[in-house]
Amino acid sequence: MTVEPTLQDEAARAGWLYYVAGLTQDQIATELGVSRQRAQRLVSRAMAEGLIHVRLNHRIGACLDLEAALRDRFGLGRVRVAPDLGRGSDPVRAIASAAAAELERFLRMPDPLVIALGTGRAMRGMVDALTEIDAPQHRLVSLIGNIAPDGSASFFDVVMRIADKVRAPHYPMPVPVISPTPEENAAFHRLPPVQKVVALAVAADVVFAGVGQMSDDAPLLADGFVSRDELQAMQAAGAVGEVAGWVFDSNGRYLDLGTNQRTGGVRVAQDLDRPAIGIAAGASKVPAIHAALNSRIINGLVTDEASARALLARG
Numbered sequence: 001m002t003v004e005p006t007l008q009d010e011a012a013r014a015g016w017l018y019y020v021a022g023l024t025q026d027q028i029a030t031e032l033g034v035s036r037q038r039a040q041r042l043v044s045r046a047m048a049e050g051l052i053h054v055r056l057n058h059r060i061g062a063c064l065d066l067e068a069a070l071r072d073r074f075g076l077g078r079v080r081v082a083p084d085l086g087r088g089s090d091p092v093r094a095i096a097s098a099a100a101a102e103l104e105r106f107l108r109m110p111d112p113l114v115i116a117l118g119t120g121r122a123m124r125g126m127v128d129a130l131t132e133i134d135a136p137q138h139r140l141v142s143l144i145g146n147i148a149p150d151g152s153a154s155f156f157d158v159v160m161r162i163a164d165k166v167r168a169p170h171y172p173m174p175v176p177v178i179s180p181t182p183e184e185n186a187a188f189h190r191l192p193p194v195q196k197v198v199a200l201a202v203a204a205d206v207v208f209a210g211v212g213q214m215s216d217d218a219p220l221l222a223d224g225f226v227s228r229d230e231l232q233a234m235q236a237a238g239a240v241g242e243v244a245g246w247v248f249d250s251n252g253r254y255l256d257l258g259t260n261q262r263t264g265g266v267r268v269a270q271d272l273d274r275p276a277i278g279i280a281a282g283a284s285k286v287p288a289i290h291a292a293l294n295s296r297i298i299n300g301l302v303t304d305e306a307s308a309r310a311l312l313a314r315g
Contacts, residue, residue: 008051009060013083014039015046020093021085031086066308070301073312074293078102078277078300081308091281094304096125099208099279102302106206107135107166114139116201116266118209118244119157120219122279126208127161135166141201143209143244145175145264149224171197175264177245178225182261189264201266209268211280211298213288214239214247226259234258241288243268243278243297250287252295271296281307290314 005013010032017023017031029039045051063081070079082098085091103126106113115138117123146157163170175194179185188194212219214235220226220242226234237257238249246267248254254267268276277300280289290311292298303311 011042011045012051014042016083018043080302082304084305091304092122092125095281096129099126099302100129107133112137113205116141116143116204116207118143120210122210123158127158130165133166135168138168140168140170142173143266145177146172147176173265178259179262185262207276209243211278211289212242213284240291250291252291275300286310
């Protein structure tokens with residue numbers, strides 16, 4: 001059953017567009033299909049009723065509907081759908097606060113957890129939106145190598161950034177994101193310190209990971225981890241997405257070729273009996289998110305309204 005938007009829904013959305021998306025009141029009026037005066041009143045109401053601080057503190061009815069539909073369609077444990085920021089906006093900005101709130105839920109748990117983390121722009125946006133929390137009872141571990149092709153630290157690695165905010169013990173994956181050869185990758189993984197970090201990641205209580213697309217704008221290509229020829233070869237084999245650097249096809253099957261033979265770190269197993277939450281949004285990512293959900297590489301999701309609708313529209 002579709003829930004009609006309430007006055008609080010409208011105020012929350014207007015406040016979100018004003019304070020997070022940075023739209024003017026005229027732009028908000030156009031986006032919502034209301035007068036400028038009504039847009040101004042809605043923004044004021046959002047602040048007066050405490051719906052807007054840094055984050056949206058009201059679950060918009062349309063987002064709740066989408067969450068319920070995604071949960072039913074894909075059998076998900078945790079789902080958060082963030083309000084859109086308007087046409088042409090960056091979906092990472094839309095989901096960053098919702099993703100941070102989801103991670104904070106685990107960080108505030110009193111019993112010790114091992115939290116495994118992927119990388120990427122969405123994950124970094126989540127970290128930037130994270131509130132500082134003292135969580136020394138937990139351990140943070142990376143799923144993927146933290147060494148870029150030029151030997152520098154991977155720009156989107158998030159474990160150390162989160163550790164600074166939550167003051168928890170952290171375990172980077174001390175291997176290249178993708179090694180030059182399978183033999184070198186295997187040699188890194190034979191090192192005892194690497195084996196200890198891998199074992200910690202494999203046994204993690206909860207996983208947070210971005211979902212990357214394998215289209216021509218693939219993050220692995222943009223960040224210099226694969227060549228154009230390697231990308232095209234994996235596309236020809238059916239590659240549509242990747243999680244923690246591990247590439248899979250439209251059925252969510254990991255490919256036994258290409259960079260998967262040289263990827264460092266830990267592959268997120270299908271059908272985990274623990275939360276494996278994907279942090280991803282954007283039209284180009286929808287096929288990858290859909291495959292990861294169908295194959296149970298991820299069993300939870302933080303995304304935005306447009307992506308949620310696109311996922312539900314797919315067969």
